[in-house]
Amino acid sequence: MKKSVAMVAHDRMKTELCEWVEKNQEQFKGRKIVATGTTGKLLLSYVPELDITAVKSGPLGGDQQLGAMIAEGQLDALFFFQDPMTPQPHDSDIKALVRLATVYDIPIACNPSTANYMISSPYFDHPEKAPGGEDVSEQFEDYLHREIS
Ligand SMILES: O=C(CO)COP(=O)(O)O
Numbered sequence: 517m518k519k520s521v522a523m524v525a526h527d528r529m530k531t532e533l534c535e536w537v538e539k540n541q542e543q544f545k546g547r548k549i550v551a552t553g554t555t556g557k558l559l560l561s562y563v564p565e566l567d568i569t570a571v572k573s574g575p576l577g578g579d580q581q582l583g584a585m586i587a588e589g590q591l592d593a594l595f596f597f598q599d600p601m602t603p604q605p606h607d608s609d610i611k612a613l614v615r616l617a618t619v620y621d622i623p624i625a626c627n628p629s630t631a632n633y634m635i636s637s638p639y640f641d642h643p644e645k646a647p648g649g650e651d652v653s654e655q656f657e658d659y660l661h662r663e664i665s
Contacts, residue, residue, distance in 0.1 A: 519547065519548070519591075519592040519643060520547065520548040520549070520550060520590060520591050520592060521544070521547060521548075521549055521550075521591060521592060521593040521594070521595060522549075522550050522551070522582045522585070522586070522591045522593070522594045522595065522596070523537070523549055523550070523551040523552075523555060523556070523559065523568075523595045523596075524551065524552045524555055524574060524578075524579065524582065524594070524595070524596040524597070524613070525555045525596070525597040525598075526597065526598055526599035526602065526604065527554075527599065527602075528599040528601075528602060529597035529598065529599050530554070530555055530558055530597075532597055532628060533555065533559070533595070533597040534558055534559055534561075534562040534563075535562070536597075536628055536631060537559060537562065537563055537566070538562045538563055540635055541563050541565075541566060543635045543640070544563075544566050545565075545566065546567075547566075547567070548567050548569070549566060549567060549568045549569070550568075550569045550571060550582065550585060550590075550591065551568060551569070551570050551571070552570070552571060552572070552573060552574040552578035552579060552582065553570050553571060553572050553573035553574070553576070553578050554573050554574075555570075555574075556568055556569065556570025556571070557570055574606060574609065574610075575604075575605055575606040575609070577609075579606065579609040579610055579612065579613040580609055580612065580613070582594070582613055583609075583612055583613045583615075583616040583617075586613075586616045586617055586620050586622060587616055587619075587620065589620070591622065592622055592623075592643050593622055593623045593624075593625075593634060593640070593643075594613070594614075594617045594622060594623070594624045594625070595625045595631050595634075596613070596614070596624065596625065596626050597625075597626070597627065597628065597631075598610075598626045598627070614626075619652065620652055621652055
């Protein structure tokens with residue numbers, strides 16, 4: 517069962533992400549891709565036949581839009597090609613996005629080699645068969661029922 521994925525790239529990684537998606541486009545056919553604004557627009561110029569929706573640009577709220585979609589169970593994987601050498605003005609938004617992907621136990625690829633592992637996995641086409649990924653709210657029972665004094 518193919519589902520939806522999020523794609524984001526920092527400026528110095530955008531070309532690398534676009535070339536990677538172009539090279540691996542077969543893996544993304546029939547899948548909905550939701551990307552931050554600038555990444556999404558550039559991706560569309562490389563692979564116009566893919567189903568790509570661009571939300572707002574990352575620093576203008578796009579990372580948070582993707583985070584909200586993850587919290588609502590609308591995205592199954594996050595491909596976020598990061599530039600580790602350049603400070604980002606919206607660092608808190610980036611951390612929030614990666615944190616929510618962690619909370620909701622969706623796979624995250626922050627670099628191309630992890631992205632290659634992810635799309636090579638049999639679970640990429642069948643996330644429902646992957647271990648984990650259940651309703652994570654059970655994991656947070658203690659938190660949800662904590663005592664507030
Ligand atoms: O900054 C980003 C993610 O943190 C990416 O946003 P853009 O795709 O709009 O450049």
